[in-house]
Amino acid sequence: MTEDPSAGLRESAREWGRALIAKAPWAEVADRVTLLLTAPPAGLDAAPNSVSLWLSIDLPTARALPQEYRALVTDEAQVERHRATGDLPAIAVTFTTDGALDRLLQATTRRAMEARWQVRHSEVITDRLHRAENYALRAGMLPDDAPERVVRGLWVEAQAAARAFAAITGERPADALPAAGELIAALCRLACFVDDGAYPATEWLLPAARPTRIGKRIASWLDGVVPAFGGDEAAARRVASSADQVLAEVQEVLAERHRSRPWLAAPEVFTLRTPR
Helix, strand or coil: CCCCCCHHHHHHHHHHHHHHCHHHHHHHHHEEEEEEEEEEECCCCCCCEEEEEEECCCHHHHHCCCCCHHHHHHHHEEEEEEECCCCCCEEEEEEEEEEHHHCCCCCHHHHHHHHHHHCCEEEEEECCCCCHHHHHHHHHCCCCHHHHHHHHHHHHHHHHHHHHHHHHHCCHHHHHHHHHHHHHHHHHHHHHHHHHHCCCCHHHHHHHHCCCCHHHCCHHHHHHHHHHHHCCCHHHHHHCCHHHHHHHHHHHHHHHHCCHHHHCHHHHHHHHCCCC
């Protein structure tokens, strides 16, 4: 069994979270609070460098909190950031209302997809009202047309970035950096979404994508990108020449569900159509 590289950090984060709930003003409303450890997620082969937690509370209880948490009533969310210490890296705590989080988990924007993934890969620190079960259920539900819309957008992004990625073998290979970032991110989001129905925030994209079907197919190409930008000319030629094959591998997986769609076969033409 592979050792979880983030196990120790997650235990320290859980202790930090329990200490947070034991202090004012949360101690007085602890039975109304749901606190989730959303990062580092368990089971990823990654070296985590940050911690994030989500604290949700119902709106009536939020109204009774001190003035410093008034944004929970007006904006339904606020974020506190804590600097790294000797024992823990930087910590971000997102405070939100349960209604606001539920609405986010019903959306299909990039942030909503990331939130869905976070909830489904989170760990409960405290949840006396059992909201986490409902959050996880909501995070796994998508509107009927959402999968195609999400996949289509990411596929079009990947194709556009791939055209610019060819600059890696030119006289100014650094010009391909933006394209490389966009291409890898789009492919990793596709990989995660196809297998899991959501995808994580950027920090966790690559390790989350690697064990997926698409991730396994394009693993050697992903491994070649870093040395390619590190000055390895042979690696640069390999990743540039194999980019089309990488897209073909991804397209083959997407075709299992979207074979007849015009955007899959001709994404560039699709983007030129007048929106309806």
